Amino acid sequence: MQGVHIMFEKLTNPEERGQVGIGTLIVFIAMVLVAAIAAGVLISTAGQLQAQGEATGEDSQSQVSDTVTVVHSVGETDSNNTVTQLNLTVMRSPGASAIQLEEATIHYTSSSTSDTLVSSASGGTAPHFSVSNPVLTESGEESVITIDLTQTEFSGTATLEEGEEAELNIIDQSGATTVFVAQPPDGITADDNYVPV
Structure with missing residues (x-):
């Protein structure tokens, strides 16, 4: 072709x-x-x-x-009808893992002071709190967190007068935060050694 x-x-x-x-x-x-x-x-x-x-x-x-639940809260008063100590009974929230209260921190804020509290077991110079049971492992298990509001380590006046509010942010080892507001009632008398807060 x-x-x-x-x-x-x-x-x-x-x-x-x-x-x-x-x-x-x-x-x-x-x-x-x-x-x-x-x-x-x-x-x-x-x-x-x-x-x-x-x-x-x-x-x-x-x-x-992994938060705690405040199931009971009382304040101890002095002769001036001022709350000088907080006692918070706490337990694990439903579904929470074991909570190490001695590793927790508490941010305390009132009209007169704002401080971060650590466990008394950790030492140091910061304001501190103590616990009756350091680890909450079982459901229904309780611990009492005690905060002395007259500690000199506070940056201001931490004691609470009638009707005065203080916010507490309880932060455990995982970073979970429980917010609790303490407020003594009005009409505290000299006969009141303990008042609900």
Whole structure:
């Protein structure tokens, strides 16, 4: 056929055909290796992200559920009808893990002072609180948190007059926060050694 050009050269040498096949095979193997390495990196990264996500979820859950509940609260008064000591009976909230009260901190804020209290077992010069039971492990188990409001370590006057409010943020070892507001009632008399707060 005249006027028709052959666009592809016919390979007549078998060695040239073999070289083309080997080159294709090498490229294919390289692509498989790259894909395998990329898949390994993706799987590893996915595993790390999953582990981080689970850890973050557990921490978030602890911060929400590992709180204490104040079931009873009283204040001890002095001859000036001023509350000088708080006694808070606390227990684990439903679904909470074991709570280490000696590792907790309490932010105490009133109209005259704002301080962070630590457990008396930890020592130091900060205002402190004491507990009757350092670890709440069982459901229904209670502990009494006692705060002496006359401590000289307070930055201001921590004692409470009639009707005066103080906010306590009880933060346990997981970061979970329980907010409690103490407020002595009006009409404290000299006969009142203890008043509800």
